[in-house]
Structures are given as C-alpha cells and as structure tokens.
Amino acid sequence: MHHPDQKYIDALLNNDRILLDELYRKFSGKIKWMVLKNNGTEAEAADIFQDALISIFHKARLHDFVLTCPLDAFLYLICKKKWLNELDKKKFNQVTTWEEDGFPISEDSFKLAEDFTFHEERLNLITEKLEELGTVCRQLLRLSWAGKPMEEVAQITGLTYGYARKKKSECMAQLIHLVKTSSRFNSLK
Template structure:
C-alpha cells in the first residue's frame, strides 16, 4: 500500500523544488490539501462549489506560475498554503467586484402585461428619502454636525471650532450621530 504524498511533509525548499519540477505527487497533494479551505471561504461569501473550483484552479495556476518564475519563496511550512489561500481569496473578491457578478433585479410583470423596471436611481432616491426623514429625528446638534460634514464637506477641525469642541470630540460625536442615524434607518 503506497502512502499518499503530503506537501506538508516537505521542507519549504523541498516543496518548492518538487513543484518546480512539476512533481505530480507534490502538485496533487498541494491541490487537495488546500481546496477545502478555499471552498469553505467561497461558500461563506455568496459562492457555489463550482465557483470555488474555478477560483481555486485559477489561484493554483497563478501560484504554480509564480513558483516557476521564482516570484515566491516560502519561509515556513505553512506559507505556501497560506499564499495559495490568499491568492484564491483575492481572486474570489475580484470576481465579486466584477461586472460579471453584479446583482440583477428581476423584472416584475404587472397585471396588464407591462414590465416594470426598478432602476437603481429609484432605489437610491428611496434611500436618500429615508436618510432625510430620519435626519429630522436627530437632535439639532447631530443633524447640524452631519450636514456640515457630509453635505458641506467641512473638516472636523472647522466643525469643532463652530461647536466649540475639540477635534476629537467632534470626531466622536460624528460617529455617535452617524450610528444613531443608521439605527433609525435600520428600524424604519
């Protein structure tokens, strides 16, 4: 019975040498030992198993290529696995940010057969209306502070001077007011 090769049994320099020589056992072990971790990450971040496989294969090839071109040198036994995971994670995040992954809002059929398209602008306007309505619920100081910072683009230093606060107090109050506004919007 032949023992399955494990990439973690190699020293970092030996791992690299085996991968550079395209050692099938080393490549297979590296691939198999790291896929589950990447798959778990993709599944927990709005992905599917097929997408995890695609991303992992791209990352694996990129890491292999970087090793072939001497662009990566592992320092510890786990740095190769960590590097592969990080490349896969970055590729998944790039995929999520890409236009290929943008959320598509389904068209709603109206009773008379016409199609209603909900535009992003309408959604943004509704959100801005909610912000405006909830701004009115804040106290005068909070409302004034947020208006000065976000709409008039005044610096915290200028705002602090206007309220006779320190800059740190202005920063803390801005944070608290923004949290209060978010809470109002969330609970609406």
Template sequence: MRDSEIIKRIKQGDEGALDYLYKKNYKMMTRMVLNNNGTEEEAKDVYQESVIIFWQKATKQDFVLTSKISTFIYSICQNLWRKELERKSRLSNEVKDGKEYNTFDKEERELIIHKCINSLGDTCRKVLMYYYFDGMSMSNIAKKLGFANSDTAKTKKYKCKKELDALIKSKYKATDFLD
C-alpha cells in the first residue's frame, strides 16, 4: 500500500490501515529504542504511542504529509524516546529509599568545587565566582569584566561551566556529589 492510500484510508477511519501501518514499521521503530538503551516493553510502548499520535495528526483535515510515513513516525518515536530517557535520567539522579550516595559531605564538595574553579583561568574563575557565589547578573558581570554585553558574558559562563564540569568529572565520580 502506498503512503497516499494509507492516508486516504486513515482519513476515512479505516482501522485496517492503522493495523497495516503498525505491522509494516514495527521492527524498524522498536529497533531504534532497543539500540538506545531501551527494553522490548519500552520499545512497544513508544511505538504504539507514536502510531496513535500519527493517527491523530493524519485524521485532521489540514494534515499534509511532507515525508514518507515511516520517516514521520520514526521522528515521533525518536522524540518520545528522548523525552523518556531524560525522564529516566532525572529519576536516576534522585536519591531513592533514603540511601546516602555521597562520598563527600557538603563542605568537602564545596571545597572541591572551589579548588577546581581556582585551577581555571582568571576570566573563567571570575565569571563563575561572580555568577554562582556573588549572585551577580550577566549584565553586571559583562560591565565588571569588560565584555561587550550580557550575551557575551552568558556565552563565557557557559564555556567556563563546561570546562569546570569536565575538570570535576576527570577527578571525581558523579556519585560523590549526589545528595
């Protein structure tokens, strides 16, 4: 069945088209989830939700398909799976069952962070200290350090933060810092 015929049948409410579509793309869509740290059950759930979303979009009067159906559904699957991975990541960072995962107490962690900040270049050290410890705004940091504007200060803060993160990660484990 061609994509145009599937769309036509979906618009007419033919659930046989939905069944055909589901079976035709099942392996490709679930493989994407399985190849990205998902389970068979998660893959089925994501794919089923993607087909439902596609069905809902395709039944709208103004729906225009600008790619192959499989490409459209694949992008829906990818987006849903990314959201699920982000959700799982947030959950894994939470302390569960009251267990303590820290190797260092709060003061030790602050000392480590200060030590790593001090090992950065002068500009990075100042930007991060002004922002995180002194609570200065980006525009004030820009004025104080002679940057063109607050956007330049934001960009510098972002780059310095990445540099700090990399430095800390090279010396310590993430679990050392979980609350």
C-alpha cells in the first residue's frame, strides 16, 4: 500500500508546479541542514536535493515506483547516501553529525532507500561499462532497451536484421563480462 506522500512522486511525474513547490518548501531545508552540518555548502545541498529528486523521477517513470514510507525519511536517506559519496570523492574523513531526529525513519524507509540506492548503483555500473563498448554496440543496446523492434534497430544502424540480432547478443555478452569483472560487481550482487 502506498504512503499518502505518493502525491509528491506523482507531482514529479506530472510536473505539478503547486505540489512541487510544496515539496521543496517542506523537505529541502532538512537536506540543506544535513549537508551544511557535514562539510557542505548551500549550493551542494541544493545539488544533492535536486539529484535525489531526478533519481526518484527516473525510477518512478520507468518502474512504477510506489512510496511505502514518509517521503522526508526516504529523501533524507537517499540524500545522505549521495552526500557520503560526494564526501568520499572529496576525501573528507570527518563527518560531523548524522542526527536523524525529527525524521520518521522506519524499517520501511531504510529498506526502500537501500533498494533504491542499490538499484541506482547497479544502473550506474552498467551505464559506465556501456561507455567502454564500441559505438555500434552502444547504439544497438540503447535502441533495443528503448523498446525499438529489432527490424527498426537494424534499419537505424544500417545493419541487416540477422546481423543486428547476432551483434546485439555479442554486445550483451561483452557488457556482461565488463560488468562482472568490475571491482564493484561483488558489492552489487
């Protein structure tokens, strides 16, 4: 069963300006506070918040995402994970405080945020490894993942139907090999 805050996910999908303004007013301050308390700036807090919303939008658009916990707890956990990744990139070792007072963080919130970030990290790895493939492979895979029929994919790429199917299989095998041999693969299984 979805949470009443699902209306904000729907607002993201439908570009509902009124609800989106409410979402920013209601939730961005807590994220700003968390980032500022942990070696960040207001601009970085705004970027993290925006990035989290974009990630949620993409997930909801592609996978019928259903919110089963309060949005503030879910957003906080997503932003916290994204900010920790940023700090890691910057090599900040001191994290001041991760006080989660005022957030109704339940097991559902943790589970949903964990599943969400795990899925996002897997997609990032696949996207990263896709860029290591040749142009034809990238084009073939992206077109077929976009739901294009193989006849159309073959026509767009200028390949015969039979060769496009064969090449797609080879490209998938190559991508799977690159992903599985990545040092990050074991942590994402």
